[in-house]
Amino acid sequence: MIREEELTAGPQVAPRLDVAAVGSASQLSGMRAEWNALLDASTAGPFNAWEWLYPWCRRISPDVRPLVLTARDRLGTLVGLLPLGLEHRWVNGVRVRRLGFLGETHVGSDYLDVVARKGREAEVARAFFQVLQGLRDEWDVLDLTDLREGSLTLDVAREVFGDANVRKTDRYVCPYETLVPGEPFDAFLKRTGRRDNYLRRRKWLEKQDGYHIERTEAPGNLAGPMTDFFRLHALRWSSDGGSQGIKGAGVEAFHRDATQLLAERGRLRMYTMKVGGQAVASVYGILHGQSFIYFQSGYDPAWRNRSVGLVLVGETFKDAIDLGLTEYDFLRGTESYKADWVTKQRQTVSLRVHGAGIGGAWFTQSEALGRKARNAVKSVLSDELVEKVRRLRRRKAAVH
Template sequence: MIREDELTSGPRLTPRLDVAAVGSASQLAGMRAEWNSLLDASNAGPFNAWEWLYPWCRRIAPEVRPLVLTARDRLGTLVGLLPLGLEHRWVNGMRVRRLGFLGETHVGSDYLDVVARKGREAEVARAFFNVLQGLRDEWDVLDLTDLREGSTTLGVAREVFGDVRVSERYVCPYETLVPGEPFDAFLKRTGRRDNYLRRRKWLEKQDGYRIERTDAPGQLAGPMTDFFRLHALRWSSDGGSQGIKGAGVEAFHRDATQWLAERGRLRMYTMKVGGQAVASVYGILHGQTFVYFQSGYDPAWRNRSVGLVLVGETFKDAIEMGLTEYDFLRGTETYKADWVTKQRQTVSLRAHGAGFAGEWYTRSEEWARQTRNAVKGVLSDELVEKVRRFRRRKAAVD
């Protein structure tokens, strides 16, 4: 088992940095202020925030032991974090010790990565990976999922570990916003201007129409309840949501939104007509970027395009705030292409430890994938859909 004292005294090929580890949820709980200070001084993405990863440990994966590597300079200042978790999996009779990012499952965390002060990304990643390389007998698989395709971490991992496997994950549509550009000028560049304006005009004539924006920590209970209801309604005909599955995931989001709001990073949008919530968007502010995380709407209002109008309002708000990017995150749904023109890719990286268990784990995954594909090839479409829905329900976190 990897011990914290091993990491503290492990090999350091970057002598200016002292690498240690935080190995419990209680220690992680006390890192918020220092973690936030580092994140604000980095280029790391929104889901590397303490407000996201700490509730993930509490609500989603309490069985995963946090193993957060820290890098400090000679003055003791935190300059880097690698938020990992250690878990043990049994794969076809063999125990596998797997290291992976905190936040990697159930909550849609794109752009996970090493968190380092700007300009020190390669130095910090190298220090972390050199330590892990020196402890390669103590782990079997290192999985770093949903890295941004151009991340410095990828090149450093190849340099230190040698043979690593990199695979594509998700396409994330986004748009660059032009500072000072009026919202109407932006609309002219999209494929939805006329429909958006026509639908908004009709909605504005309805009794009790309004859009509420909530960003205060003490005012989230109602908007979050509306969001969960509308999100579930939106996906009910498809066998349930892939993004928010189970009471445990809802509890995670209630915690995360509260803490994000305390940091001024949350934007919850709720459209109401006649006093009834009909659409909702869950957004996150990160630097100069508006992050569209999730949404929901009442299918009874689908023909009135309430989702379209509310998304348009989030773009309008982002432009008026002077933000420079709008990120839809993973997924290439058609409605996203109507609003944005750019895409970026996320990838996953895997390195194996010194023993055979890591190779066994990868081979077992490949065999399982081949078996699933073969079975799907002989099943009817109806049965494949039933299996898909069953697996979605089984994946829920209670």
């Protein structure tokens, strides 16, 4: 078992940094202010926030033991974090000790990474990886998933562990757009090619009784908008066997916690479109630095032909421009509606390193055999039938 005292790095690792570990959720709970100060001084992405990862530990994976590496300078100031969790998996009778990011599953956390003060990313990552390198007999697999492409973390991992020992895998495509400060919203609309349809649909909706859009950001006002969001999100995916993005009571509880905490930091935007007193569309957005993060959405399929989703997304772009933000990020997924609004894409990647024993190699080999079996089944099924099988599995899972 990895012990916290083993993770204290001496001068041989990084003379200017002291590396230690936080090994319990109770310790993690007291780090909010210090964590936030570091995140605000970094270039790390939105899902590295304490407000996201702490409720993930409580609601999503309580069996994963937090193992958050911290790096402090000579004055004791926190200059880096590596938010890891340790779990044990049994693969064909073999126990595998796996280190991975907190927040990596169930909630769609893109751009996970080392959190470091701006300009010290490589130094901090190097200190963390040198400690983990010295403890390779204490873990079998190090999985760092959904790093943003171009992250220095990948280069430093190759430097410390050896290029041949680091496996890189492409993960998700994330569409986004750069916003021009001060640009009129109509000029932005012309660049998207959605101007006429958006304006026509909005004009029709504005004539309907009780049409309005509510923007909720105060932590004390979230109960109603979150209830509307969960209902509309479930309706949106009901014909496809249920949502894979927000699935189960535990995930809903996580989002109620996370949105409350994000709102306390002024980082949340919930948008609800109402017509005649009834919520018909919803967008769950996050503010991070100069970026608007489109996290999830939902709408009533009965209003699909009125393009309520299109209009509400357009209003979030307008709001982002009015706020002076410089980027709008749709996160993972290349759904066609995203291409209507944005022109750029970035990739997320994952890295894997095996520990000193055989467990890591065994784990990777078992995964590869599982993928090979699944791909063999897919190869004899039509794409349409594969999708029907997926939907059937989702419906069965929803029932149980």
